[in-house]
Amino acid sequence: MKAATRVEGHDKYHLLIEKAAAAGIIRVAVAHPCDDVSLEGAVEAARLGLIEPVLVGPQARIRDIATAHGIDISRFEMVDSAHSHDSARKAVEVVKQGGAEAIMKGSLHTDELMGAVVSREGGIRTERRISHCFIMDVPSHPDALIITDAAVNIAPTLRDKVDIVQNAIDLAHALGLDEVRVAILSAMETVNPDVSSTLEAAALCKMADRGQITGGILDGPLALDNAISPEAAEIKKIVSPVAGRANVLVVPDLEAGNMLAKSLSFLAGADSAGIVLGARVPIILTSRADSLEARLASCAVANLVAAARRQDAAKASH
Structure with missing residues (x-):
């Protein structure tokens, strides 16, 4: 079997394709x-x-x-x-x-x-809310990033986000991730009653504590920098198994997710695989x-x- 046409810097995708072919x-x-x-x-x-x-x-x-x-x-x-x-x-x-x-x-x-x-x-x-995930291969980042939802749910409610997060966690396990570290993103890493995405992030984390979301470690709200950069998390003094090491990024709404994914594609040379789950x-x-x-x-x-x-x-x- 011939290997896929290779794109420089996208080794994570090459490994993914090889693993799937073996399945x-x-x-x-x-x-x-x-x-x-x-x-x-x-x-x-x-x-x-x-x-x-x-x-x-x-x-x-x-x-x-x-x-x-x-x-x-x-x-x-x-x-x-x-x-x-x-x-x-x-x-x-x-x-x-x-x-x-x-x-x-x-x-x-x-x-x-x-x-x-x-x-x-x-x-x-099914009974599960349908949602979209991008699997981003960013050449400069050590791990593939799952970003959800940037294509289906425009302004998801807290109830919707429970399924969106669970779909992403299930996907991560299907891809073979041993530890699924989920960052619930906002513009800040503190809970602010005036910013609804921070309240929903806190609620999702507590729901995971109570077993309403399973299979992953959740933290949030987290800003993008302290979700994926260990240095940024250390500067902000955030002690968390997710901060700086997230491999799943849950965005507040479709606009934020779409902008994040396209920024990675056009400014960081990322490729993005897309899948709809649920x-x-x-x-x-x-x-x-x-x-x-x-x-x-x-x-x-x-x-x-x-x-x-x-x-x-x-x-x-x-």
């Missing part, structure tokens, strides 16, 4: 891969042993794109659809029928895909701006999440 292939319903970028990403992930794509979209259009760009799709199953909304609906149906363990976004709008996922009639919701299967969210490396990493993340869910189901059945 085995998962079937993925690729919703509307109707441009060369989304189709190539799915086919390359298949070549690396990460996924077996089920191509859901207008068959004639997908074949034309494959021919025009020299992409071999001859061995992949296809499900025909009329248009992008139909592709989203049928990708969800493939999952419901047991034909896939994950969904991958193709060249359709995120709202179209998520609308099918959360549909009360035909969707694949549905019956992981959902791979990518955009045209994503590098091939980031697309492959997103597939690798979904692969590891699906593998962890299979292990949990096997344990529960015994």
